[in-house]
Amino acid sequence: MWRLSKYLKPYWLPALLAPLFMVLEVCMDLAQPRLLQTIVDDGISAGNPDIIRHTGLLMLGAALLGVIGGVGCTIYSSIASQNFGRDLRSSLYRKIQTLSFRNLDRLPTGTLITRVTNDVTQLQTFVQMLLRMFVRAPMLIVGSLVMAVTINLKLTVILAVAVPLLFAFLFFLVRFSLPMFAKVQNRLDRVNGRLQENLNGIRVVKAFVRSDYEEERFAEVNRDYTAVMTRGMRVLSLNMPVMTLILNISIVAVLWYGGALNRTGGIEVGALIAYINYVTQMLSSMLSIGMILTFVSRAKASADRVNEVFGEQPDIVDPEHSDSVSVSGGQVEFRDVSFGYGEDGQDLALRGVSFTVRPGQTLGILGATGSGKTSLVSLIPRLYDPSSGSVLLDGVPVNEIGLSELRSQVGMVLQEANLFSGTIRDNIRFGRPDAPEDEVLRAAQAAQAHEFIERMPDGYDTRLGQKGVNLSGGQKQRIAIARAMLLRPEVLVLDDSTSAVDLTTEAKIRGALERDMTGSTKLIIAQRISAVQGADLILVMDRGRAAALGTHEELLKTSEIYRDICRSQGNEGSEAYA
């Protein structure tokens, strides 16, 4: 957790000033009982009204001086903690930008988002408390102890018993309650999990009329959560009464022992009152230590989650001396490429794939779900590195080309069309913010998006909601295609990116691709034979292997799998060739 303290370093001055100001507030707080003692013993008992007036004013002055300390601490701790949070957030965000796809597979989006938002906020609050509460409580404890000892040494026997007792109790409480609340969180997750699952499957639940069964399943986790929560809360509710009782017993003990000392002249009444005040102050500050501890453990959990992200090593990095390497043409070559998503290269998604696509050619890729189509194309812009073998672009292994250069040469349209808030124009220009208007229009026209964009109230200036929520799936896909075409890349990869587009439109997009992107090498993953039939080459993937490669006509003759796929999509077509 303390590793993150480097983000506080630039703000060392406010981080130092905050506790210093707090020292002022604490000192003024500690002065009050002492001044009260003066009023009682030197003013009342000694019969000196001047001292009463004088000391009373001093007390008011101390109160006013104290607020300067408190406010100063607030200001500087806010400055330090908020800036700390900003820097940490920025740095975490920057780190996320460098993560490779493999890292991202390991850290799901949802948890990344909560880490940048909730966890950083949690740590920010922690730093703020660190500079205020965490300084105040220990200082009050030590200060009160010192003051009490200077008032009367004999009475300190009572504290010598009470303080260790309180610490022991606190220790046990934390020991017992921390694992309990981990359990509570776990049970709460189960309640949420059940509910989420039920909501996701609500149609299935209704279709099978399983609400009774579902209620029973939910009642189970609900009961469990309630039981664990009740137990945890009950243990925790011991805190206040027990600590208060120890505190009060100490006060009674001071009262009695002090009373006895007073009779023999060992302590004056005012001193006794002040003493009781310090005891109260000290022991009640210890109560807040308990609270500090829960904050520490919560902040530690957040820090661990943040550090986990910082600890991720991106496995895709820019090669050294890559500045001079530039490629053009767009020839894609796979040489005996194997690839697995697992850490150790097990469960291979690709096994010994080799093929070459020449510049300007179109390669269609077909195959069953899970046969390795997406994995195959992901290797070209180095979203992943192969486990063995090599992928070459224009004869240069892709891991020797600078990432920026490589990715500007390879345009890719992913299965899921990810759009961003902003205007439609901004979205199309996503990869080339400086692209001229006519190129934007041309790309949109080629992707068959121009028409529906024009029909929208603000045309290209229509603002999209977060993730493009106000568009249909097919519209989003067409904008994503336009976005990739605008890059005019040497290699264009379409990963099943017209699945939500109707057949007629899909055919038009295909036509436009052939027409407008003649210079680019095109790799098109598709489900429908019709989408790849006209390609220069068709690659049939089967369980990670390149099962067949050739033109439509060749494959109909040579590949059983290909014929099978054709048959499954309508007999006439394949019969005509078979």
Add this chain to the structure above:
Amino acid sequence: MPERPNEQRREPAGIPPGMPGPGGPGRGAPRPKERARNTGATIRRLWAYLNRQRAGLILVYILTALAALVTMISPYLLGVAIDRFITPGRLEGLLGLCLLLLGLYAGGAAATWLQAYVMTGVAQRMLQSLRGDLFRKYQQLPVSFFDTRTHGELMSRNTNDIENVSNGLNQTVTQMLTSLIVVIGSLVLMLRLNVWLTLVGLVTIPLVMLATRLIGGVTRRNFKAQQEKLGSLNGLIEESVGGQRTVQIFRREQAMQAEFGEINGELNRAAVKAQIVSGLVGPVMNMLNNMNFALIAAIGAWMVFRDMTSVGVIVSFLNYSRQFGRPISDLANQYNLIQSGVAGAERVFEILDLETEYEEEGELIGGASLRGEVAFDSVSFAYKPERPILQNVSFRAEPGQKIALVGPTGAGKTTIVNLLTRFYETTSGTISIDGRDIRELDKNDLRRSVGMVLQDAYVFAGTIRDNIRYGRLDAGDAEIERAAELANADSFIRALPRGYDTPLTMGGTNLSHGQRQLLTIARAVLADPAILILDEATSSIDTRTEMHIQEAMRSLMRGRTSFVIAHRLSTIRDADRILFMSGGTAAEQGTHDELLEARGLYYELYMSQFKRLG
């Protein structure tokens, strides 16, 4: 000498009121405090929930009152100890008083703990039943309810809102009562001890209230600004991290960082201000406390000097003034907690008050006798009158027939099956099964006799066996395996290391979509319904695999009236009747050959799918 430390309340002031609690599942932006709309009615209703445990509640009140009495009386006794025993030096009496104090404190501690013990049980049981009721309600709400709300929102009612109720509850039931007893009791005792000193002790109260209100007002404004910035930053994070892969492919990392940095900076400026302002509460309250302490000490001493009071009374007052001031300066905080508790309860009750889809009862069908004859008679449907989804659709399915629904997206295919299962109700026209209007039938009975295999092949956390058994809860293992065989799922299940006992994660992410669809088909086989609906049931199975499970599908449909929705025409050519849906009407009906002959819309669609191959 106060009973409770004054540090305790310094911190809540330091934490923004909208901070997500430890239990809040990663919701994006912290919500600002909400205000309840109908506080009175909601509180009465919550009360009714609590009242189910009246015995526990009464016990809580008695214990709370006892603890508060101890809190109230002990400062008085401290003063007495000083005046009567310590100053004159009478030790015998002091021992007695000390023992009395010890007894009181012990009793108070016991009462406080018992109170918390009982209250925890009462509150948690109540929250449990609230959660249970909410869940039960979700099960009974019509499908249209779920169309218009995000899951996140519905989940947050079950967690955040109920958590707010719980926090508010703690405040209302015990804190308020404690505050009331302590404030009134302390005031009475203070007045009895010394009227003038009481007035001195109360001098800072208006200042406390003023400071709370002033700081509170400025804080709210600043927090609002902070929340807005935080909201837009969280929005950016959610969007860009969600689309991280796209960002990287288009090399937009730098641009995203720049945008992030800008909003982050704005947030920082707003946050520093908000934190400083809200953080003022602590020091200012501390100062007012110290001033109060000083005033009582100095003026009290002066009064002792004039023989108007005694040192012991000053000691009592120093304690009372703290006890008195705390509830008042805490009031704003308590009020906020109660408000958001009531607002949370309101959001829960709002759901509980919705009409279920089971408001009227229908007659039971008697499952076995169903033949499966389905008739739509000029059925129309619309969510909104001006936008009809279905218009005058009529058709007939004889028992055992296979009916195919084809047509472009949005033509109303899925609506037809949703009406048949009464997920939605028709706007006009009638749907009948075996000649009986489905509106007269018991809804659950109807759904039991209609099996559905849906597009989103949903599987639950649990073993594969449990997931198939979902179709019929009393099915034995052998029946489950038989169903899996029929659905062509048996072979892939057996290939898994733990076979039928393989646990699935939530949403079944450890299976491919195609495998999940096979499981849901097996589930439908097991349910053995008279009428079967396949809504794009094989859309994610690649065409080749689909061809291989055609046999399974055919055996599933044998002897049942079935409705098949599919984009791929190859799967529905053998249907007894094809309904070509277009713009909410059944534009064409007939067999595959009849429709091809007619050379209409179906013919065009068919040709467009196959001509490129021919």
